[in-house]
Amino acid sequence: MFLTMMKGKIHRATVTEANLNYVGSITIDEELLDASGILPNEKVQVVNINNGARLETYTIPGPRGSGIISLNGAAARLCQIGDKVIIIAYALMEEKEAKQWQPKVVFVDENNKIVKIEEKEIHGQTE
Numbered sequence: 001m002f003l004t005m006m007k008g009k010i011h012r013a014t015v016t017e018a019n020l021n022y023v024g025s026i027t028i029d030e031e032l033l034d035a036s037g038i039l040p041n042e043k044v045q046v047v048n049i050n051n052g053a054r055l056e057t058y059t060i061p062g063p064r065g066s067g068i069i070s071l072n073g074a075a076a077r078l079c080q081i082g083d084k085v086i087i088i089a090y091a092l093m094e095e096k097e098a099k100q101w102q103p104k105v106v107f108v109d110e111n112n113k114i115v116k117i118e119e120k121e122i123h124g125q126t127e
Contacts, residue, residue: 007091008036008104012049013112015083017070024073028087030061032069035117036106038089046075047086053078067112 010032017027026046028038038044040061047054055075062068069087071079079085093101102119109115 001095002092003095003098004090005093005098005101006103007089008038008106009089010036010038010087010106010108012084013069013087013108014110015069015071015079015081015085016067016112018076018079018081019070019072020074020076022070022072022076024075025057025060026075026087027060027062027068027070027072029066029068029112030064032106032108032112032114033059033061035104035114036087036089037104038087042089045088045090046071046079047088048079049084049086050080051078051083069112 026044033040038059041058043056043058045054045056055078057075062070069085105118106114107116
């Protein structure tokens with residue numbers, strides 16, 4: 001049996017752009033992608049803390065160190081510049097692996113600069 005587990009997360013990032021006239025996706029500072037273990041073109045869930053919207057899209061790397069978090073295409077209708085979002089990637093794994101899995105969680109400041117990276121236990125802890 002395979003379980004869907006959180007692989008990596010960028011917590012409370014600030015949306016810097018909302019580009020309706022783009023093909024689609026979310027552009028994320030390459031430094032944040034690397035730190036969270038999220039790959040370019042990987043499917044992610046984006047949760048908007050300000051309005052409760054949830055969407056799925058894929059990632060595009062943005063300039064390293066830029067702090068860019070840009071919702072593109074139709075996703076741009078679900079956020080505004082300045083909104084806080086949580087970006088989550090998931091992975092399928094067997095139960096034995098899932099019990100030992102340590103996701104990467106990246107905490108950022110208001111400028112999307114990394115303040116802390118955790119690989120924390122899933123069982124017994126809250127986010």
